[in-house]
Amino acid sequence: MKIAVMSCIHGNYEALDAVLLDIDRQKAEQIYCLGDLVGYGPFPHAVVEQIRSLDIPTVQGCWDEDIVEGLNACECSYPSLLAERRGHLAHEWTRENIYPETREFLAQLPLTLKSDRLCFVHGSPHSNHEYLMPNMDAFTVLERVLAIDADVLFCGHTHVPYVRQLEGGQLQVKVRQPELGNGEDCSSFKTPLKRVINVGSVGEPRHGRPNATYVIYDTDTGGVTLREVEYDYRKTCAAIIEKGLPPIFAWRLSRGLEYAEKADDPTHVCQR
Template sequence: MAHAVISCLHANLAATEAVLCDIDQLGIDTITCLGDLVGYGPQPNEVVELIRARQIPSCQGCWDEDIIEGLNSCECSYPSQLAERRGQRAHHWTAAQLSEENKAFLASLPLSLRRDRLLFVHGSPNSQHEYLLPDMNAFAALERVEAAQADTLFCGHTHRPYVRELREGVIKMRLRRAVANPGPDIEREVDLPVRRIVNAGSVGEPRHGGTSATYVIHHEQDDSVEIREVPYDVERTCQAIVAAGLPPLFAWRLRHGFEYAERADDASHVCER
């Protein structure tokens, strides 16, 4: 049995439709969404309503949270103040566009979903806003998975897909004896189990260097994971971004497939919250 995992749709209807069509053509019936249904893109209501109509289980992403709770979380992950202002502009536009019914749906989404030893989150088990990057310290990455009591952790948020196996980990401990019971220190080693982090990338705003939407398929029979890329009508979304009055740079980065920020012009970002 195959199971599709999608993430970071970001109100991009053309990309979402293309990915769901690809999943349907493969005959996959089980889909899990890792959140960020809205944000940046020009069709927030249409994308939310499509996920609702398909009854796709979804956890809450950082954009989904911020639309409901307001911009209260620290967003120092923005690489510059100019990038943060664009994000704020998109936030206010999205909040104004979304229907109350769709806002209530986003508010109802859980922070995580679980299927046996598979855990599904947006950013990490700790927060929708935490990035689990592929080069994250191996022990810290293993701690995120092991603390969540999972064998495989599915996440999104980075917009770049990857599969990372955490194996051959060893914790070395040295136990020092109490003064009242002198003697040599006791050394022990604990072998850590193999764990895995799977990032589904992004349907609606890929940043892996290409314009195709990405998602992953988990083949449950052999526990393998496949990263899929799906081309879609990028220009359709870019034209809708400009027509909606959203920052034109959002269209530019969709056409190029990576993040853009004015690091040289504004290198010293200071959080405003």
């Protein structure tokens, strides 16, 4: 069976519409969404209504959570003070421009979804704010996959698509036992091949082009196709400016960039 997996729509209805048309052309039998339906973009309500109307299984993204729970991240979550100010502006605009039923829908979204040996999350199984970067320590990534007992972990959040294979290997675990004179009990186990598939972003790509990205996955063969879909991003850029959102959002959308800002430690998750 062919399934489509998408993420990070961010209120960009033009991009979502184009991706849904492409999914239909690819004849996918099931669609999953990895959250961040809102934030940054000018059409949060329209995006949520489309996802609801199609009954697409969806997990809660970090922006979806923040709109429901309130913005509770500390300054360490932002790569700069400028990015923090823009983030707060986008949060306030989104919070003020969504309907109560939209907020209720975002509130009931689960943090994870599973289907057989596939798991769907926004950031990681640990937190929807955690970034699983392509060059992240392999042991840490493997621990995240093993924690939810899956063979394939689908995620988003980074806005850059990639496929990473974690080759099967042998892990050794040491347990210190003071009652045995500080001796260590060693045990080991083997892990089969695991994969992490980041589906990129529909509504705010950061891979260097404005095109929307998503993934087609074949559950029978394990085949992965990273899809890149062109759409009229200029309409979304114009709406961003028209609705009073920070103009830099339109600039970076038109270029598929992150505005050259990256956190020192993208895997960091604030504990506050």
